[in-house]
Amino acid sequence: MATAAATATIASTAKSAYLETRLRTAGGLTVTDITEEVQGAVKESGVTDGIACIYSPHTTCCVRVNEMETGFLEDFANLLKALVPHDSYYAHDDWDRRTENICPEDMDQGNGHSHCMAMLLGTAGESVPVRDGELQLGTWQRVLFIELDRERDRRWLVQVVGA
Ligand code: ZN
Secondary structure, eight states: OHHHHHHHHHHHHOEEEEEEEEEEOOSSSOEEEOHHHHHHHHHHHTOSSEEEEEEOOSSSEEEEEEOOOHHHHHHHHHHHHHHSOTTSOOGGGOTTTOOSSOOHHHHHSOOHHHHHHHHHHOSSEEEEEEETTEEOOOTTOEEEEEEOSSSOEEEEEEEEEEO
16 A cells, blocks of 8 residues: 555656757767757756656667767767768668668668668667756766768757656
């Protein structure tokens, strides 16, 4: 019975807020620091203790937490390009073979390499703990939106849940 009462208390005080932000990226592994906007969404939500899930609803870009430092970002871009060269063969870009998810934009500019980079990077988003109304990021950690494809219109989402 004690467990049931505790569950009811949590449910009645839970808050949830959702923010969607649009941006136009420059393409070519551009990194956008979205930390302040995510922190703003947390403040706006009124959640003091909970979690912020920051998510990319795209298959060729992603959200990552890491350092916003030019040298490191250059190193990482070089690593990704070495692992997944743009000029290799990609079945995704072979219009003599491809029969699924036909997309006129992809026909103009293949992006098989961008999908492979996105898969290597892991999940499409990050979850960051929120405590006392603040994202619990480490000293050098920033929330980064990473474009793996050409210049495109994009969105990122944040869902803040807690109490
Ligand atoms: Zn594609």
